[in-house]
Amino acid sequence: MLRHLVLSAAAVLAASAVGPAMAADPPGAPWQSPLLQDHPLVGTFVEASTGVTLSAEEALSRAADARYLILGERHDNPDHHDLQAWATEQVVERSRRPAIVYEMFEADEQDEIDAFLAGAPADAAGLGEAVNWAESGWPAWEHYRPMADTAVAHGLPILAGNLARDTIRDIARQGLDSLPDDQVNRLGLLEADEPAILAGMTRDVDEGHCNLMPEDAIAPMVTVQRARDARMAATMAQGLEADGTDQAILITGNGHARTDRGVPLRLRQMDVAPEDILVIAPMEVREGMTTVADYAEAWGGESFNAPFDILYFTPRLDMVDHCEELRARMEKKKAE
Secondary structure (H helix, E strand, C coil): CCCCCCCCCCCCCCCCCCCCCCCCCCCCCCCCCCECCCCCCCCCEEECCCCCEECHHHHHHHHHHCCEEEECCCCCCHHHHHHHHHHHHHHHHCCCCEEEEEEEEEHHHHHHHHHHHHCCCCCCCCHHHHCCHHHCCCCCHHHHHHHHHHHHHHCCCEEEEECCHHHHHHHHHHHHHHCCHHHHHHCCCCCCCCHHHHHHHHHHHHHHCCCCCCHHHHHHHHHHHHHHHHHHHHHHHHHHHCCCCCEEEEECCHHHHCCCCCHHHHHHHCCCCHHHEEEEEEEECECCECCHHHHHHHCCCCCCCCCCCEEEEECECCCCCHHHHHHHHHHHHHHC
């Protein structure tokens, strides 16, 4: 599986306590991403289904009302992590007690996470080291620390949302037969997805790997994607069962946050009511794309319907075509 490229380090968002009557300003200028900062959509929340602009307070009110709050990201964009940190702190300031679930933590790291939290740390600075984050392939821990800092400060659970790497490898090689029957049932994977969903996931996997994967490798990776999304959904539900929690927040990439075939779909298959789920997706602006409908089309939606609930537009981190870079490296390797 191709790793996401790691291009920058993020600064920790300084959280300020505010009352529920007025939202603190969301993160914004000075932006850390340098490109298209003057784009007309930058810094705005927009309802994906209608294209209507929302105030920060309206977006936060919906976030605080959700039992399952999914905060997306482009993994290496520091402005997206600032938004996640701000939203997490703000819903806690509105008297919610969420479990914080990370896509980036794997199931077999939960013991290390629990041991770290049992030590009553002052903050989450040492959590990255506790799970050997530097070797994980994810962007710097400082991107992801602020949400964990909020959890530590308020005594909230931190949960590993992803499958263990060995489990992912086994699913890629052997399919769902590699999992115990009770786990397949618990993850809601007994029934096949509808053809349209599988077709969309197939496109996602192929395009996400720059159309360079062997054709016979795509279907196994779709199965892995289904299992990963189902595991994250199940972990969110687990977080809501913890003592003293009343919400689950998932930190994940925008691809997993899609309402049509990502974690929200798996939650609905677990009989979670759609109105209990909210997805806020930070979205990098693009040149010449100044309407929400443009972004819906880019994500395969219709009309205003990008497959998220609320979009938050940020500048771009870069204009690099990572697939072109990958093709060039592969061609160079072949020539050597």
